[in-house]
Amino acid sequence: CDQDGDGLTNDEELAAGTDPMNPDTDGDGLADGDEVNGDPNNNGQISDPNDPCDPFNTDTDGDGICDLAELADGSDPNDPCDPNPNSAVCLYSPVKAKVFLQGAYDVNTGLMRDDLRVKGLIPAVEPYSQLPQFDYPNGGDIVSPAVLSLDGADAIVDWVFLELRSAVDPSEVLASRAALLQRDGDVVDVDGQSAPAFSIQPGNYYLAIRHRNHLGVMSNKPMAFGNGNLPVIDFTDHATQTWGNYAQKDLGDVNALWGGNTNGDRNLIFQGNNNDVDGVFFDIILDGQNTTFSSNHIKTGYSLNDTDMNGEVIFQGSNNDLDVMIFFNVMTYPGNFPPLISYIVEEQLP
Template sequence: MKAILFVLLILSCNVISTAQSIDKFSIDSGGANLTNGNVSIIYTIGEVNVAERTSATIKISEGFLSRFIKIKINPKVFLQGAAINTETNGLMNDDLRDLGLLPIASPFGDGKTVDVSVFNLGGTSSLGAFEDDIVDWVWLEFRDEMDVSNIIKGTSALLQRDGDVVALDGVSDITLGVVPKNYYIVLKHRNHLGVMSANPVAVTETGTAINFTSSTTATYGTNAQIALSNGDLALWAGDTNSNGEIRFSGPGNDANIIKDEILNDPLNGFNSATYTSVGYLLIDVDMSGGGRFSGSDNDSNIIKDNVLQHPENGFNSPTFTINTTIPEGN
């Protein structure tokens, strides 16, 4: 069934009177949300803004629109965990996809879902390039160029093995209803520390590329990413509770989170510290499909190495904390 498109256009008009006139570009910055069943309307008054809500058959857009505006963006990022012992140089491993552990619903809480066929080899056709296989979900965010804490829009997206962040069909560039202008660009992952551009980036309708894997792309804060052995940059792995910190020892450390989840796994009948918990897990730092606290290739050692070798940990202290470089958002 074709979607029905409603455009809610709130314009002022010139009021002829002896007292005053109201221009359409300056009324108020108000607005509201209205919901009735499965139809939601967002509207604003007096500001150039674009938003949209979609149901199975209805799409509603608002703002001072002369046409339907969508920006296009093509970010690129690597995850350290998925690049450990990589099968192919320059590509991340896709073990979670290969093991059938990737969820069709985003872990970031915005309600986005995909068809399971997107996780086929090379996308829905199963005939695509293997470098386009999906590694995991990521979160893409646009922040105000005048206030880095102000989140303008965020959305779930998918990450390919070659680092391309793509739309929910697993292959296309991301298009969003965002006013074309300058934004700080943020990319986050559920158990890695995120990254943000050092400066606002011009986002356009024709397309914008930003490559966080390259050292030529300036990022916000110091040592926002880790350098891989081939020179590419990647997000720091090891944030096992998604709190924006990576700790190996001390209160609330990530290694203990791994240990506790392993020991409390209902399938770990002998409470063995060398047990491997299987699933789509925050404690699976290397994204292999299994979380390990001790033994060979355990996830705790990745956290330890990151902490001890961090450029700002001058004393190689095991209690050093790697903090996210992304300002808190609102």
């Protein structure tokens, strides 16, 4: 029985998911029977009886509304945000960014070390939702063991934190998310390869990249996000202008985020209140494995006090976490002249 006379029996319509009482289920002007049986126009195209945009009425902007319908209601078939500014495709705003962390950077290879990954210390769940200095209540991003097993230049170094800030008031964070950082500086999504994306209205935004024990950096001007744009910024390049003065450490051929911010207060302090030294000391002294309370003890793990990101916290002795990342960063900071040991290196974010 073919109740609607579209060339399909009622049973065939039920199997195809079409309406046995409607000869043109998707309203595209083609009978269900012609679409199910394929190539109704004899042009080599196969049509879908449940998709009004397939294949003769396209959806150019991917917003779920066919071009003909958009033209009929006066919306723009080339704008995914018209007529629905809250559609998923409209709010999709990826970014391609590159950044180095001073603590992990190896000047001999031009890559960052991935000691934390090699030692199995990178947490599967992003750490920023658990740190008070980061506002990320809806975090919980997870990286798979497969992604963390990759080696080479694309091996994961650590989690980083991305922020989109208002073009009018760059101190206002409008969107944020965690992402992964590869040895070559590429910032990627949790799949280890895609460009990280924000869910936000298309527009111009500042991009800031922060890290749990490094000082953050931000673009010097807003960039266009969404509407098919893929903003690209390379913070490792000396030519890239950033917000503020001396926002990054000059490592010769490249720039990198200043390391040594162990207490997360967005400053580097060697001597004085809220300094970054005391945290390293108490971390090793109070370690449960340090039964003799020795200042030479080496604590292993994923810690804010591991300034060189090798998986070890060392207060005293060779390769300690104080000399290079805290003391010398403070004393050689370009704005600290004549050099004062009590100088405070401030993060260059508004």
